[in-house]
Amino acid sequence: MKTEQIVLSPLAPGANIALNVHRFGEPGARPLIYIQAALHADEIPGMMAAHHLRERLTALEAEGRIKGEIVLVPVANPIGLAQRVMGSHVGRFNLADGINFNRGYPYLVPKVAERVEGKLTDDASANVGLIREALRAELEAWVTANPTEVLKKALLGMAIQADIVLDMHCDSEAVEHLYAHTQSAEEFAPLSCLIGAKAYLLADESGDDPFDEACSRPWAELAERFKDHPIPFSCHSTTLEFRGERDVNHELGQADAGALIAYLTLRGVIAGEAPGIPQGLCEATPLAASEPVPAPATGIVVFQAEPGDRVKAGDVIAEIVDPVTGTVTQAKSPTDGLMFARVSLRFVTQGTRLAKVAGTKASRSGKLLGA
Template sequence: MYTEHIELQNGVPGTRQTLQVLRFGRSNASPKVYIQAALHADEVPGILVAHQLIRQLQALEQQDAIVGEVVLVPFANPVGLAQKVLGQHMGRFDLRDGGNFNRSYADLTEKAAEALQAVLTQDSKENTGIIRRALRSAAADLQSLNATQDLKNQLLRLAIDADVVLDLHCDTDAVMHVYGLTPQAPMVEALGAALGARAVLLATESGDSPFDEACTRPWLQLQKLFPGFPIELACLGTTVELRGESDTNHALALQDASGLCNFLAHYGALAGASKPLPEPQCIATPLSGSEPVTAPCAGVVVFHRKPGDLVAAGDLIADLVDAATGAITPVHCKSAGVMFARAGTRWASPGKRLAKIAGTSLARTGKLLSP
C-alpha cells in the first residue's frame, strides 16, 4: 500500500486541508478501480467500510491478487468534515455558497473531443487508451478558485481514467440501493446483487452532474459525437447508498467491504475464483420512475411504512399531524414498488421529501436526484 496526500487549494492563511489517497496493487496498471467514501461528509458508513476495505486489500496485495490498481480515498471531503453549524455537522452542502458536494462536476466531454479529432481508430481497445489520455489531459487543465472546487477537480483527476468507480454514500433512513448508468445495467445489477441491494436505479442522465456521471457520461457522449468509431463504455461508475446514517457498525462494514471485493473479483479486478454472487433482491428500475413522496403541509411525521417495504399505488405512507390543531393529513404514494428510503427527521415543512419509492409507473424528467 502506498499513501499519498494531496493538499487542497486554500485561500485562508495558516490552514491546510488534504486528501488521503491509498493505492494498492501495481501503479497505473489495468483494470484501475477507484473507490471513495463520504463525499457527503456526514454520510459516514462509507468511512467504516473503507477501513474494512483497507484490511482486505492489504491482504490481497500480499497475495499478489490485485490484478491492476485499486485507488481508495477513505474520506473524500475534508472540507465537509470540518463544517459545523450550532454544534451540528453539515457535510452535504458547502457552507460557503450552499453548493452540493456531489453536484456540478466538470463535464470533460467537449475538451476531450477536441483532442480526439483525427486520432481515433477502428480498434475499440486502442480508442479506450486514446480517450483516457484525452480525459486525463482535460482533467489536468481544470482550474480551481476555492477549496471546494479544487476538491472536486482533484477527485475527478483521480477517477477519470478508472475502469470502475464506486462512490460510497448513505441515505438518512434506507435500505441498500445503487445508482448506475442504464447501458451498464448488467454490471450495476451484479454490484447490487453482491451488496444485497433492495433497489437498483438506472438513468442515462440524472441531472446536476454528480461525481459518478462525470466519470461515466463522457464515454456515452463521445459515442454519439464519433459514431463512425468503435468506443466502449469503458468506465463503470456507480453511487452506492450504504443504507441509512445509523447503519454504522463493524459487522455491516465488514459485510459490505466483502461484498465489494466479491464484485471486484467477479469484474476481474481481483485474481482468484470469485464467490458466486448472491441472488438479486430486486430488479433494476428507471430512476425516472422513482417517486419522491412529498409533504403537502407542515406537521409531525408519523410513518406507516419502513424502508424495504413493498407498497402499492395509493398506500398510506405517513400521517402529518398539525402542531396547532392535531388534525391529521394522510400522505399516500402514487406508484407501486419498494420504499427504499425515508426521511430521518420527524418534522415536515411543505414540500419536504418524506420517502422514495423505486417504481416503474412514473416518468419524471429534469433533475431526478434529491437536492
C-alpha cells in the same frame, strides 16, 4: 499499500487540508479500480466500509493477489468533514456557497470531442487511450476558483481514468440501493446482488452533474457523437447507498467490504476463486420511475411505511400532524413500488421530500435526484 497525500487549497491562511489516498497493486496496471467514501462527509457507513476494505486489501496485497491497481480514498471530503454548525455536522452541502458536494462536476464532453476529432481510428483500444488522455488534459485545463472546486478536480482526476468507479454513500434512513448509468446495468448487476440491494436505479443523465456521471457519461455520449469509430464504454461508475446514516457498526462495515472484495474477485482484479452470486433482491428500474413523496402539510411526521416496504399507489406513507390544530394529513405514495429511503426528520414543512419510491414506469424527466 502506498499512501500519499494530495494537498488541496487552504480554507484560510494556515488552514491546510489534504486528501489521503491508499494505492494497492501495481501502479498503472489494469484494470484500475477507484473507490471513495463519504463525498457527503456526514454519510459515515461508506467510511466504515472503507476502513474494513483497507484491512482486507492490505492482507490481499501481502498475498500477491491484487492483479490490477486499486485506489482507495477513505475520506473523500475533508472540507465537509470539518464543517459543524451549532454542534451539528453538515457534510452534504458546502457552507461557503450552499452547493451539494456531489453536484456540479465539470461536463467535459464538448471540449474532449474537439480534442479527439479527426484522431479516432478503427482501433477500439487506441481510441480508449486517446479519450482518456483528452479527459485528463481537459480536466487539467479547468481553472478552479475555490477549495471545493480544487477538491472536485482532485477526486475526478483520479477517478476519470479508472475502469470501474465505486462511490460509497448512504441515505437518511434507507435500505441498500445503487445508482448507475443505463449502459452499466449488466456490469453492476452482480454487485447489486452481492450488497443485497433492494433498488437498482438507472439513468443516462440524472441532472446536476453528480460525481459518478462525470466519470461514466462521457463514454456514452462520445460513442454517440463518433458512431463511425469503436468507442467501448470504458468507465463504469456507480453510487452505492449503504443503508441509512445511523447504520454504522463493524458488522455492517465488514459485510459491505466483503461484498466489494467479492465483486472485485469476480471481475478478476483480485486473484482467487470467483464467488457465488446470491439471488438478486430487485430488478434494475429507471431512475425516472423513482417518485418522491412530498409532505402535503407542515407538522409532525409519523411514518406508516418502513424502508424496504412494498407499497401501492395511494398507500399512506406518513401522517403529518399539525401540533396546534390537531389536523392529520396523509402523505400517499404516487406509484406502485418499493419505498427505499425516507428522511430522518420528524417535523417537516410543506413540500419536504419525505420518502422515495422506486417504481417501474418512467414518469419524470429533468433533474431526477434530490438536493
